[in-house]
Amino acid sequence: NAGVMQNPRHLVRRRGQEARLRCSPVKGHSHVYWYRQLPEEGLKFMVYLQKENIIDESGMPKERFSAEFPKEGPSILRIQQVVRGDSAAYFCASSPPQGWTEAFFGQGTRLTVV
């Protein structure tokens, strides 16, 4: 799982600011998944993307959250006008087209909203 790179590892934002979380998948992986983990809880699915396409965003909050996975560059999870409840660890996983059996997680970005 060392191949999935997330940055920054830690991010502090004031309420109302924007947070941008980046995920570079394993080389050759075309599928990216974002999960959120609150303290003492499991991982909650947010969004599933392929290059230039959002496949499933059923876990994304309707407002302030967006994700993209451009043809070139990392996948970005963007949170606008952050609130304290957004404080969490955000994990990215990537997989090849054949799916989850070869998926790997990154180390996560820990977002703290103050």
Added chain:
Amino acid sequence: GESVGLHLPTLSVQEGDNSIINCAYSNSASDYFIWYKQESGKGPQFIIDIRSNMDKRQGQRVTVLLNKTVKHLSLQIAATQPGDSAVYFCAEVGNTGNQFYFGTGTSLTVIP
């Protein structure tokens, strides 16, 4: 919606003993399950998986058992070592095949 939960939030075992971590799932249509290990400050790490057409699968020091009748998974760790201390999650693949549903996790502490 689907839910995956664990019976015990914490588990302490003596080094060298065997550990058993349990997990209940609710979606009988799920056909793929994975156990992940998450160490403090790190991302989940794949341990072992099992498909619904199997009852048991063994890896190195780990065994996963699947009981579809009662929708129950267990992870058995043989000869538990201090390096096994972590939070363990079970996850099931959702109907779409795109989502993994994770339980809260069980925190395993190995006592030297």
